[in-house]
Amino acid sequence: MSSLDPSFLIKAxxxxxxxxxxxxxxxxxxxxxxxxxxxxxxxxxxxxxxxxIVVITYSFNSSKGMMWTGFSLKWYAALLFDSEELWRAFLNSFIIAISSSAVATVLASLAAVGIKWYSFKGRQFIQTLSFLPMVLPEVIIGISMLIFFTAIKLPLGMFSIFIAHTTFNLPFVFLLVSARLDEFDFTILEAARDLGASERQTLMKVIVPSIMPGVMSGLLMSITMSLEDFVITFFVSGPGSTTLPLYVYSMIRYGVSPVINALSFVLILSIILLAFALRRFLKVIAASS
Amino acid sequence: MMNNRKREIRLGTTYSFPMGIWLFIFFLVPLLIIILYSFMKKGLYGGVEWEFSLAAYRQMFNPNFMRVLVRTIVVSVAATFFTMLLALPCGYAMARSRNQTLLLALIIIPFWTNSLIRIYAWIAILSSEGFLNETLKFFHIISESLPLIYNQGAVVTVLIYMYIPFAILPIFTTIDKFDFQLLEAARDVGANKTRAIISVLLPNIRSGIITSFIFTFIPIFGAYTVPLLVGGKDSYMIGNIIVDQVTKTRNWPLASAFSLILTLLSTLGVMWMMVSSAKERSQSGKKNPSFRQGGNL
Structure with missing residues (x-):
């Protein structure tokens, strides 16, 4: 057993x-x-x-400051009807989250199958490589990508953010799917082959259904991480590609409006729903983050 | 047999290489470029001139940067220390609880909430017209706002807040695997509770403690947003220096050199973590055989 096997992070x-x-x-x-x-x-x-809780409470405050002046829903109204820029930023975030986590989920799930079940040259290398982005400080990943994109003259914008997000999502999906594979009895694969299944049939009818829970939790995790990332996005974004966290950042830096309180409640609520949806995987997620 | 082997190599390669190539191009190559750039001459408007130079490494020893480096170390050590101090009993209590899923959810929900929202919440609490000052004024405990934000104390507090879930989760995971009968046994042979925890539990969860230390210390050491938003003029950390060198001063070789130091530090931490957990596994290797090792691949 080599010492560079990150699978210990997963509690099998x-x-x-x-x-x-x-x-x-x-x-x-x-x-x-x-x-x-x-x-x-x-x-x-x-x-x-x-x-x-403080932020959520003050999202229902009728005045701007931190003195309680009465209950009001006006910041929610402002969030819904008077925050066009915010919603445009949200749309950008959404497009990037869906596309990058879809690509990351497909690539990382396939890689987890390949690495857990087969041995081949370069296996150790890919495994180590998939682990490093999780530990490196985000600033380093952001800066190195910015310098890389500038060096290859790729314009900064939605596409560069997509590439960056896919990159940092890969390790998490990889770990979650690997954890699922550790539970999986691979003799089923031999059985499938003995019964005459082709490689494609084995993949589609045996492997895919059995690793689906790991894949789905990896997908949801990476959507969350993509929606939440600020530091890396900050470096690789360009004009017109403001994401929601970037927009929140500009709100914090250049004049806070209580609309941000209302937005916080909406985001926290969606995280609670997500945690509920993933309740059966929380232990595996705890072991991989 | 030979055919099987070939097929295995072919399949493993087909499945794994797309991700391998992606990470190679978009993760490894950018890091290699940073290493390369740190040995180049600074370009006039950002970028580099293709000429070997050690100027970046000489500039690092500027007393200003050294001060920031020392501050970064002090802040990271302090924040990590308090985080671990809280995380150990938390992980223990969670592992022994019957409501593990609920407790995990309670740790994970703030952890997944947008980091800027969490920082903003702290600004709303600590600022001079924030929740805490207004509440204290309301109850006539103070008459003037206290300077709670834009100082080192605020930076450390918010860093602890941001990274405590990172520390709790690995500790919980290892304590959860720990066989509590060992603690009972220690107490049966006369150890009191504290003694049993120190000499039986802690050595057994060493790898978890190291993992959570690394996952707390490294990101805090590279922190950028927290010192920027809740710190004062004297709260700059290495992460802020790196960003300023890229975006403002446009000294890319220097930013690259600092990044390289952080990367090396992270790599060392990861190696330490892996060695310690490999050691632990070889000691208790037979207890938990994974399917892969037990199988015939």
Missing amino acids: PTHPVGVYKVSKNQVFKDHRRFGFSNIVLVLTILFLFTPL
Whole structure:
């Protein structure tokens, strides 16, 4: 086993999680509810949510400042009907998120299958390469891409953002699909071949359906990451390709309007829905981020 | 047999190469260009002149940059320290809880929320007419706004806030795999709870602690947005220097040299992480055989 195998990042669920958990955690459960670690956890969760709750609360404030003057939905009205630029930025973000995560999901899922199931020259190289973008500071990735695009004279805009987002999405999909493959019994593949399935049939009828949950969670994760990225996008965007985070940045820097509070609530709400949709994969996601 | 082997190579290659080539062109080549550029002469309007030069590396030792470097180290160490201090008990409590999914969701929801929105929320809380100052004034605890933002304290607080999920998740994952019967055994032979945790739990989750350290320290070390938006004049970190060198001063070789240092630091961290987890695996290798190792590929 080479030391450059990033699959350790994934907790390979070698047993049905539920069964193991009951025997392990309920018998030896720490019954002291107010133990030190539980208190720290509760305080940390409060710490994590307080800023979000403050912003959400003030999105319903009728005045601009942080003095509470009464309930109002006017910032939501402004968000919906009077924020044309914001929606254009959102549309850009949306186009890039969908296209880059679709490409990343296809490329990374195929690569995960290739690397987990077959051995060939260059396998280790690709695996290591797929891991590095996750740890490098975003500023470095952004700057190196900016310099690269300038060197090859590719104009900065939607296309360069698409390339950058696909690049940073690949590792996450790769890890999530790899985790799914670790659970998969590959003797099924031999069975399929013994029964006379062609390579294409094996791929479409056996491999694809069985790794679908990993692929879907990878797709959703990369859509989220693409919608959320600011630093890398900041460097590779050009005129006319403002994304939502870039727009929020300009709002923060050059005059805050409470519309941003209303926008925050909408975004937080969609993240809550996403976390709910992915609730069965949260453990795998926790292990890969 | 020979046919099978050939087929395996062909399939593995077909499946993996599209991603390999993509990452090679759009990730590795840009990094190599940065290495190359750091040894070039600065171009007049950005870019470089194709002439070998060590000027960038000499400029790095400018006392201004050294001050920023020292500050970056101090801020990163402080923020990482507090983050880990909170993350360890959190990961432990989550792993022992019956509501793991809910707790994971509660950690992951803020983590996935747009980072600019989270920074903005802190600005709304800390600024001179922000939530905290207005609330304190409302209850007549203070009469003048406190300077809570645009200083080092705000930078460290917001950095802890941004990166604490990165630290909690790997620690949770390793503690969750830990066999708690070992703790019971330690206590049966007379260790008290603290002693059992220090000498039985912590050594067993070493790789998780290292992973979460790396995933916290490296991004904080390269932080750009947080010092820019909640820091003051004296809060600049290396990330800000790099960006200014590219966008304002247009000294690309210098930006490349700084980037190279950060890249090397990250690579060292990753290698440390991989070595430590490989070691751990070889020690407990038989406990958790993965399918691939157990199979006949």
